[in-house]
Amino acid sequence: MKQIPDAITKRDILHGQKKLSSSEKITLGEAFLKEGWTSDAVDFLTDSPEKLTSIKTKLIEEGNVFLLLKIFRVLGVENNAELLIAAQNAEAQEKYRYAIKGYEKLELIEKAEALKAIIADDGDMKTALNSVFIPKSEEEREEEVEE
Secondary structure, three states, X not given: OOOOOOHHHXXXXXXXXXXXXXXXXXXXXXXXXXXXXXXXHHHHOOOOHXXXXXXXXXXXXXXXXXXXXXXXXXXXXXXXXXXXXXXHHHHHOOOHHHHHHHHHHOOOHHHHHHHHHXXXXXXXXXXXXXXXXXXXXXXXXXXXXXX
């Protein structure tokens, strides 16, 4: 497979409906990585712990806690020291949501709460009740009109 697959083909490969050899998946993973699609690359590089480990180093530097945790899941190994460095790097780079995720995972709740306070007014941190809008059914609207 020479080119990056579309979303449907990618799904079919990842969920086993379309069979590829391990080396073909690794080739695709490298293609995704070359294009800068790290998350997709991780999906295809599950048979290459060496490549995942090299990606992990970059993610720690970038403070990309979400993808780092994904690699931890794939490798079946978590490293709290690496996660802490990634969270600190994320905070230093003002990637607060990444840092919050890392600190919460490490149970450093005070650090996470302090960062949540920084981004509290950005319109993205709302309670579940305030962030979900459920429209009324036509029947409910008719009942309101009748009252």
